[in-house]
Structures are given as C-alpha cells and as structure tokens.
Amino acid sequence: MENNFDTQGYLDMELLRFTTAGSVDDGKSTLIGRLLYDSKSIFEDQVQQVEQSSKKKGLEHVDLSLFTDGLKDEREQGITIDVAYRYFATPKRKFIIADTPGHVQYTRNMVTGASTANLALILVDARNGVIEQTKRHTFIASLLQIPHIFVCINKMDLVDYSQLAYDKVVKEYTDFAAKLSVKDVRFVPMSALHGDNVVSRGDKMSWYEGGTLLHNLETVHISSDHNLRDCRFPVQTVIRPHSDQYHDFRGYAGRVAGGIFKKGDSVVALPSGLESRIDAIHTMTGELEEAFPPQSVTITLEHDIDISRGDVLVRSENRPEGQQDLDVMLCWLNAKPPRPRAKYVIKHTTAEARAMITDIQYKMDINTLHRIQGDKAIKMNDIARVKLRSTKPLFADYYTVNRVTGSIILVDEATNETVAAGMVR
Amino acid sequence: MSDYSLTHLEELEAEAIYIIREVFAQFDNPAILFSGGKDSIVVAHLARKAFWPAKIPFPLVHIDTGHNFPETMEFRDNLIKEMGANLIVGSVQQSIDEGAVIEETGMNASRNALQTTTLLDTIEFNNFDACMGGARRDEEKARAKERFFSHRDDFGQWDPKNQRPELWNLFNGKKRMGEHFRVFPISNWTEMDVWQYILQENIAIPELYFAKERNVIWRNGSWLPVSEFITLKDTDEPQIKMVRFRTLGDITITGGQESDANTLEKIIQEVASSRQTERGNREDDKRSESSMEDRKRQGYF
Numbered sequence: 001m002e003n004n005f006d007t008q009g010y011l012d013m014e015l016l017r018f019t020t021a022g023s024v025d026d027g028k029s030t031l032i033g034r035l036l037y038d039s040k041s042i043f044e045d046q047v048q049q050v051e052q053s054s055k056k057k058g059l060e061h062v063d064l065s066l067f068t069d070g071l072k073d074e075r076e077q078g079i080t081i082d083v084a085y086r087y088f089a090t091p092k093r094k095f096i097i098a099d100t101p102g103h104v105q106y107t108r109n110m111v112t113g114a115s116t117a118n119l120a121l122i123l124v125d126a127r128n129g130v131i132e133q134t135k136r137h138t139f140i141a142s143l144l145q146i147p148h149i150f151v152c153i154n155k156m157d158l159v160d161y162s163q164l165a166y167d168k169v170v171k172e173y174t175d176f177a178a179k180l181s182v183k184d185v186r187f188v189p190m191s192a193l194h195g196d197n198v199v200s201r202g203d204k205m206s207w208y209e210g211g212t213l214l215h216n217l218e219t220v221h222i223s224s225d226h227n228l229r230d231c232r233f234p235v236q237t238v239i240r241p242h243s244d245q246y247h248d249f250r251g252y253a254g255r256v257a258g259g260i261f262k263k264g265d266s267v268v269a270l271p272s273g274l275e276s277r278i279d280a281i282h283t284m285t286g287e288l289e290e291a292f293p294p295q296s297v298t299i300t301l302e303h304d305i306d307i308s309r310g311d312v313l314v315r316s317e318n319r320p321e322g323q324q325d326l327d328v329m330l331c332w333l334n335a336k337p338p339r340p341r342a343k344y345v346i347k348h349t350t351a352e353a354r355a356m357i358t359d360i361q362y363k364m365d366i367n368t369l370h371r372i373q374g375d376k377a378i379k380m381n382d383i384a385r386v387k388l389r390s391t392k393p394l395f396a397d398y399y400t401v402n403r404v405t406g407s408i409i410l411v412d413e414a415t416n417e418t419v420a421a422g423m424v425r
Numbered sequence: 426m427s428d429y430s431l432t433h434l435e436e437l438e439a440e441a442i443y444i445i446r447e448v449f450a451q452f453d454n455p456a457i458l459f460s461g462g463k464d465s466i467v468v469a470h471l472a473r474k475a476f477w478p479a480k481i482p483f484p485l486v487h488i489d490t491g492h493n494f495p496e497t498m499e500f501r502d503n504l505i506k507e508m509g510a511n512l513i514v515g516s517v518q519q520s521i522d523e524g525a526v527i528e529e530t531g532m533n534a535s536r537n538a539l540q541t542t543t544l545l546d547t548i549e550f551n552n553f554d555a556c557m558g559g560a561r562r563d564e565e566k567a568r569a570k571e572r573f574f575s576h577r578d579d580f581g582q583w584d585p586k587n588q589r590p591e592l593w594n595l596f597n598g599k600k601r602m603g604e605h606f607r608v609f610p611i612s613n614w615t616e617m618d619v620w621q622y623i624l625q626e627n628i629a630i631p632e633l634y635f636a637k638e639r640n641v642i643w644r645n646g647s648w649l650p651v652s653e654f655i656t657l658k659d660t661d662e663p664q665i666k667m668v669r670f671r672t673l674g675d676i677t678i679t680g681g682q683e684s685d686a687n688t689l690e691k692i693i694q695e696v697a698s699s700r701q702t703e704r705g706n707r708e709d710d711k712r713s714e715s716s717m718e719d720r721k722r723q724g725y726f
Contacts, residue, residue, distance in 0.1 A: 015433035043699070082588065084569045085562045087615045094433040096613055108590055115592040223430035236446040241479035249478060255443045255594070260429065284477035292429045296442035296475070309450050333590050347595050350450070407593045416599035421592045 013089070016222055019098040019113040019146070021137035022123030027154045031123065031192035032086060032099060033064030038199035039214065041088035042067060064192075068099055083113045092218040107366070107381035108333040110137065111421055114144040115407070118222045121213075123152045126159045126189070130172040132367040138173075139366050142180040143329065143383070143423065145403055147225050149177075149185045150216060157191040161204040179369060181400075184220070188213045226293040227402045231259030231267075232320070233313040234349035234405070239298055251282060251298035252307055257349060257404040258397070259315070261299070262290045268316045269307045270395050275316060276301040293404070310351035312395050312405075320405065322393030325358075327425045328408065329399075330386045332378045334419035336412075344410040344419065348394045355410065359387040388422070399423035434622055441468075441610040442475040443594060444573055448555050448608050449475075449482055451598035455555040455608075456513070458544075458726060459485040461497035462673040463630050464559025466504070467619055468610055470628050472557075473508060484511035486556065488544050490536040491518040492654045492675045500631040515547030534656070535678045541725045545581040548605055555598065555606040558726050563615045567718035573612050579603035581724030607726075620696055624689045634692065636669040636684040647680025671696075 022028035036042050050066040057063065068086065086097040098113030100106065114120060120141040124134050141149055151173055159165040166189045177185055188197055189208055196202030199214045210216070239251040261267070265278045281288040282298040291297045299313065307313075314320065332338065338357055346355035362371040363384045371385075378384050388408075399406030410420040431439065445468075448455050457472060459465045472481045487501060505512045517539050520526045525546065526539045548556060562569045572588050574596045589597055598606055611619070623630060641648035642661045649655065651663045654677050668681035669692075686692045717725075 013433050014430060015436045082570050082585065084566075085613070086569065087563045087613075089615070089617065094615075094618075112590045112592055116594075226429070228429055236443070237450045239476055239479050243478070243480075246478045251478075253446050253475070255439060282477070284474040294436065294439050294443075295431065296439040296446070298477075345599070347597065349595075404593065407595065409592060409595045409597065411597050411599055413599075416597070416601065418589045418592075418597045421590070 013092065013094050014222065015094050015096065016119060016217060016220070017096045017098065017117050018119040018121060018217070019100060019110070019117040019141075020121045020123070021100060021110055021113075021141070022121075022152075022154075023125075023131070023133040026123035026125050027065075027192045028099075028123050029065030029068045030063075031121075031152060031154060031190075031198065032097060033067040034192045034195055034198045035097075035214065036067055036086065036088055037064055038195060039088055039090055083109050090214065090218060095217065107136070107140065107331065107383070110140050111144065111331045111333070114140055114146055115403075115421070117144075117146050118225050119148040119150065119217070119220065120146045121150050121152055123154050124169055124173070126153050126155050126165050126169060129169045130176055134173070135176060135369070136366045138177060138180065138182070139364075139369060142177075142182045145400060145423075147183050147222070148220055149182050150213065151185065151187045152192075152213060153187060153189045154192050156189045156196065156205065157194055161189075161191075161196075163205075163207045166208070186210070186216055188216065227258040227404075228260055228292060229258070230318055230320075230397065230402060231261055231265075231313075231315045232257040232349075232397070232402065232405050233261060233267075233299065234351070235307055235309055235311045235313065236350050237309055238307070249300065250304065251300050252313065253296075253298045254313075254350070255296045256291050256293045258293055258402045259318075260290050260292045261313075263287075266316055267301070267313045268319060269305060270312050270314060270319065271322055271393060272306065272311070274303075274305040274307075276303040276305055278302075312349065312351075314395075320395040320397050322395050324390050324393050326355075326388045326390060326394065326396065326408070326422075328386055328388050328422040329425060330357075330378075330384050330410075330420050330422045332380055332382045332384070332420050334412070334417055335380050336415075336419070337377065337379050338419070343413070345413055346388065346390055346394070346408055346410055348396055348408045349405055351394060353390045353392045353394065355388045355390040357386050358389045361385040361387070385425070386422075396424045398425065434618060434625060437611070437614055437618060438471065438474075438622070440594075440613065441471045444596070444608065444610040445472050445475040445557065447596050447598070448557060448610075451596070452555040452606070454552050455483050455557065456486045456551070456553045457481075457483050458556050458558040459487050459501065459512075460559070460673070460726075461487070461493075461501045461631060462559065463619055463623065463634060464561065464611065466559075466628060466630055467614075467622060468557055468559045469504065469508065469510075470626065471610060480509050483557070484513050486513045486515065486547060486551075486553070488515045488540050488547065489517060490540060490675045491516065492536055492652075492677050494631070494633055494650070494673065494676050494679075496631050496633050497673060500629075504629075513547065513551060515543045517543045519543075520546065531656075535675060537675055537678055538720065541581075541720065541723050544726070545724050548581065553605060554600065555608055557608045557610060559611055560609045560726060561614050561616070561619070562609075562612050565717045567721050571609060571612065571721075573609055574598055575607040575609065576600065577605050577607060577724060581605070583607075583721050583724065585718070585722070617693070617696055620689070620693050624693065631673065633670045633673055636667050636687045636691075638665050639668045639681065640664070641666050641668055641681060645680070647682060649680050650676055652676050
C-alpha cells in the first residue's frame with residue numbers, strides 16, 4: 001500500500017457489493033484469496049498464519065484459499081458452511097464480498113448473498129465449461145435481479161491459456177443466458193492460482209482484449225442500480241422528542257426505498273390514503289432538500305395525520321396497489337417443508353402481516369430452468385411460483401421494478417425462523 | 426458519480442441507522458453495549474443520528490472488568506452526560522466476589538473471558554432483548570459469518586451453523602421468552618471506514634488512540650501499559666515510549682504500538698500503511714486459532 005494515503009479520494013469512493021458463486025473445485029476461495037492478496041488487503045499476521053497452515057498441510061506454495069477459511073468445522077472438513085463477508089478496498093472503490101458456498105444443498109445461502117449484491121461473480125472451470133451448477137448460479141443471480149454478472153473462466157493454466165477453450169465457454173454460456181433476463185454479462189479468462197487477469201494481466205493471454213477482473217470491478221457502472229422513479233418511503237418508526245425545543249415535532253423515520261422525495265412534495269400515506277406535503281427532510285447534520293435511496297432520513301409533514309410503522313409514503317400520482325393476493329417466486333430456506341394451510345408471518349419492508357400459501361403453481365428445476373408441474377411438495381432449497389394470501393393488503397411493487405419493495409420473507413411463528421424468501425411478480 | 430449516489434461512508438451510515446431504528450421498532454428493551462472503544466463510540470454516535478432530535482432511546486451498558494484504562498472511564502462518563510443517556514454497569518469484580526466466576530491467576534492473567542458471565546447476567550437481570558455492539562465482520566474470521574441480527578438462545582449461546590438467513594433489508598427479530606439478540610449495526614464497516622468516519626464526523630475518542638509518551642513493558646510482541654493490574658517479571662524493564670493503542674480492551678491485554686500518530690489524519694495514514702491486523706496486539710485472540718469463535722459461541726460480545 002502506498003505511503004501517502006489519499007484521504008479525500010477515500011471519502012469519495014462508491015461501495016460495490018458482490019457475491020461469488022462456484023462449485024467446490026472451481027477455485028472460488030483461491031480467487032477471493034488472490035483478489036485480497038494481490039490488492040494488498042491482507043495483513044502480515046494473516047499471511048504468516050496461512051503460511052504456517054499451508055506448511056502444516058504439506059503444501060509447497062501458500063494456499064490462498066486459506067485466507068477465506070472460516071469456522072472450525074469448515075477448517076476440519078475443508079468446506080464452507082455459510083455466507084461469509086469479506087472486505088477490501090482499492091484507491092477506486094470499496095468492496096464487500098458475500099462469499100457463498102456452491103454445493104447443491106446451499107441454494108439458500110446463495111439467495112441470501114445475492115439479495116444485497118450489485119454484481120455476481122460466477123466461476124467456471126475452463127476444462128469443464130458450463131455445468132449444471134453454473135446454470136443454477138446464473139439462474140439464481142437472474143432471479144434475484146443482480147444487475148451485473150461477471151463470468152470468471154478460471155483455471156486457464158490447465159487448458160494452456162487457449163483462446164479456443166475460452167471462446168467455447170463464452171459461447172456455451174451466452175447461449176444459455178439468452179433465456180434469462182440478465183442485463184450486463186462480462187467474461188474474464190483467468191488463472192486465480194497464478195494470478196493471471198485477476199489483479200494484474202500476466203503475459204499468458206495476450207489474445208484477451210478485456211480488462212482484468214479487478215479493473216472491471218472498479219469501473220462497472222453501478223449508480224443506476226437503484227429505482228429513482230417510483231417514490232417509496234416505508235416508515236420504520238415515529239420520532240417524538242417530547243422536549244421543549246421540539247415540542248410538536250412528529251417525524252417519520254425510514255430509509256428511502258425508491259424515487260426522490262423533495263421538500264414541498266405532496267405525498268400520500270398508505271394504507272390510509274391521507275394526503276399531505278413534505279414539510280422538511282431532517283438529519284442530525286441539517287435539513288436536506290431531497291432524499292433518495294438508500295438514504296436514512298426523518299420526514300415531517302405539513303398536516304398532522306396518523307402514520308405509524310408499516311405505512312408507506314408515496315406520491316399521489318404513483319401509488320402501489322394494496323394486494324392481499326400476492327404472486328410470488330418463493331425460495332424455501334428451511335429444513336422443514338411448509339405445513340399445509342399454515343399461517344406464517346410475512347414481512348414486507350417495515351410492514352408485517354400473516355399469510356398463507358394458497359396455491360403452488362409450479363416448482364422450478366433450477367438446473368434446466370424447466371417448470372415442474374404437479375409437484376406440490378416444497379422442500380428446502382426449492383424455488384416455486386406460489387400464491388400467498390395475506391391478512392391485510394401489502395403495498396408491494398414488482399421485484400423486477402424495485403428489489404426493496406418487491407421482496408418478502410416468511411417467518412414460522414412456531415420456531416421464529418425465517419423459512420422463505422419471496423420475490424413479487 | 427451521479428447526483429443520486431452515495432459515497433461508501435454515506436451508504437454504510439444509512440445502513441447502520443436503518444438497523445438501529447429496526448432494533449428500536451422490533452424490540453421491547455434494547456441496549457447498546459459500550460466498551461469505550463472507538464467502535465462502540467461510533468455505534469452510539471449513529472444511534473444519536475438515528476433518533477435526532479429525540480434523545481437516544483437506549484441505555485448504554487458497560488461490562489466493567491475493573492481493569493480499565495482510567496482515561497476510558499472518564500471518557501465514558503463524559504459521553505453519557507453529553508448524550509443524556511442512561512448508563513448501566515455490569516461488574517466483573519462483583520461476579521468474582523459473588524463466586525459466579527473464578528479469576529485467572531499467573532503471569533498473563535486476564536479478566537477477558539470472565540466478561541461473558543457478567544455480560545449474560547447483566548442482560549438477564551435487566552431483561553434486555555437486544556444488545557447492539559460495535560463488532561465488525563472484518564475483525565476476525567468468526568465475526569465474518571455473523572449476522573446483523575444475531576440470535577442467542579436462552580443460555581446466550583451463538584450457533585454459527587444455525588443462523589437465520591438474512592435477506593435484503595428484512596430483519597427478523599422474533600424470539601421466544603428468555604432469548605435475546607445481539608445486533609451489529611456496523612458489521613459491514615472496516616477499521617479504515619471507522620477511522621474515516623470519526624474524522625468526517627469529528628467524533629471525540631479517548632486519547633489512548635493517539636500517540637503519547639507512556640510507561641510500558643515489551644511483552645509478546647507489543648508494548649503493554651504498566652498498571653497496578655499487571656504482574657511484572659524480574660526481566661521486565663518498564664520504559665517510556667511514544668505509544669498508541671489501536672484497539673482498547675482490558676488494560677492487561679491491550680498492547681500498544683510505537684507510533685507518532687497524534688492526530689486523526691496521522692492515524693489514518695498509519696492504518697493505511699499498517700501490515701498487521703487490528704487485533705494482532707490483542708492477547709485474547711492469540712490464545713488459540715479459534716479463540717474468538719469459542720468465546721462467541723458461549724455468548725461473548
């Protein structure tokens with residue numbers, strides 16, 4: 001790391017959240033280790049620890065995958081059991097990696113990691129090309145509406161850095177991905193083990209004209225990933241200071257989920273339908289003229305109308321419809337399958353109700369993308385198109401339009417566990 | 426950058442404020458675990474921003490090992506006064522006196538591990554159902570797998586294999602009687618983010634973080650402050666060094682490093698060029714490869 005650290009530059013950086021998916025032997029941990037190591041995000045004491053462990057395992061080189069090594073069970077079994085978060089920064093951007101394991105049974109972790117990501121790295125072994133797991137990972141990334149997918153064609157060293165091998169994988173992938181709605185797909189041929197095209201180019205693939213993986217991560221355009229069109233402000237809580245200075249202050253605290261709210265805008269509170277105007281947008285460091293996603297602010301209105309947690313402020317000419325029957329793509333996350341006719345707590349933004357699965361239309365075969373009709377038995381890691389009936393109207397948007405207001409989770413009241421994640425269609 | 430994008434610090438701040446407000450909305454009796462270290466100071470600052478112009482609606486809970494830097498105590502009391510917040514102290518000394526825990530003895534004795542019992546007792550005694558802390562995922566590998574809303578059973582234990590999936594920004598704080606949550610609003614922050622934020626927001630921190638001449642001994646690769654709580658060996662040579670502390674824990678286990686960083690800007694330069702992890706000087710983490718994981722499973726911070 002350079003000695004003269006650019007403080008101002010650091011303050012101006014954007015944040016990119018990405019998820020990584022690959023099967024057990026695709027070299028995913030090695031790739032992440034390589035990104036961290038080559039971008040100098042690993043400290044000396046960590047390097048020493050990994051050097052020691054590598055030696056203990058009888059390896060000649062430093063096993064980069066050990067940098068992402070987690071809990072005891074994982075170290076003993078050499079597997080990843082859960083989503084782990086990693087952090088690194090370059091002078092251009094700050095990155096959060098949601099590192100998710102790729103085994104068959106861990107769809108739920110991948111969905112979890114993907115839910116907050118702007119970008120997905122999908123690893124493909126250059127020798128094997130597009131396999132079932134690649135398809136599954138891509139499908140989940142597209143289902144979760146991750147705007148950018150980078151396909152890392154890894155282990156190029158094992159195919160003699162051949163352009164032919166690379167082109168073959170690109171074609172296979174492109175043919176497959178055409179069936180899905182993915183906006184931005186890029187391909188990078190690399191060897192995570194030797195470092196080619198991860199952080200530095202190396203000299204083995206002069207035929208490749210694109211940038212390194214890191215260069216792509218640093219430059220991909222992400223600021224339009226939020227919905228700036230449809231104003232949605234789910235109220236988290238009401239702030240009433242009860243102090244002399246702010247005696248009549250009644251502020252609605254929340255995080256903008258969509259659109260741009262301006263001082264003076266006329267707004268409607270749902271579900272009541274009562275109208276008012278934005279009096280001010282408050283933060284502790286001063287009032288704002290406007291607020292946009294994903295800012296956390298406090299809004300005061302001109303009229304004293306009754307608003308509480310779970311309500312949403314919107315513009316009068318752009319209102320989501322309150323729906324009690326929701327069409328949802330559901331990912332089941334729990335080992336116990338749904339109980340017939342059971343009611344679950346449904347959480348949607350800050351609103352909460354109870355809901356029942358009233359119909360299972362089809363399950364997805366996530367390897368072939370075929371619809372499985374007639375199989376109504378939902379199990380852990382299944383993805384199914386279902387109908388939910390909620391005890392009260394929820395003001396949801398399509399997930400494809402807004403990932404915040406289009407997503408729900410189901411909580412089992414008997415165990416309090418989060419059992420399913422859903423995307424509104 | 427377009428007009429409608431946030432810098433990464435603004436985005437992290439917005440996320441943390443959102444989470445703190447969720448805690449307020451979803452729990453009956455939440456608290457902030459306050460150590461006097463920079464991370465918990467930042468959490469307290471964020472809580473203030475989350476509810477402004479109202480006061481922060483949570484008490485601050487300090488688990489007092491009795492082995493504190495005097496500066497940290499003074500800082501704590503001033504901050505509490507300034508924020509108009511409630512302070513609740515859980516005393517490790519009291520746990521020892523009551524026989525709930527047995528104090529370690531010997532050269533490297535520490536009360537670090539004893540804190541868990543006092544912490545869990547304090548949570549139970551006060552009926553806290555959510556305790557917010559300043560832990561960050563970049564600190565340590567067991568922390569990297571931690572959720573924002575981390576569920577604890579009625580023994581306060583963490584089960585890393587059985588965590589609730591956390592999707593989008595939908596947080597599930599539902600629990601049975603007797604269970605509680607630990608919540609980590611700055612999970613996604615790195616050490617550098619915390620320092621940059623302290624600089625940007627002009628947040629007061631204890632002067633121990635700044636380099637100053639201090640009376641120290643060299644032990645296990647770092648400068649340990651000489652205090653009444655530390656047993657000196659014949660070979661120990663106390664000396665005056667320009668030292669600062671990168672993390673603040675118990676005075677018996679927090680090693681300082683030689684440094685001339687006496688301003689926030691200089692600290693940031695130093696952190697940026699540092700080749701050692703922040704917790705590298707913490708004796709509590711050096712005990713074994715999985716010492717943090719083991720302590721966390723039992724209910725540690």
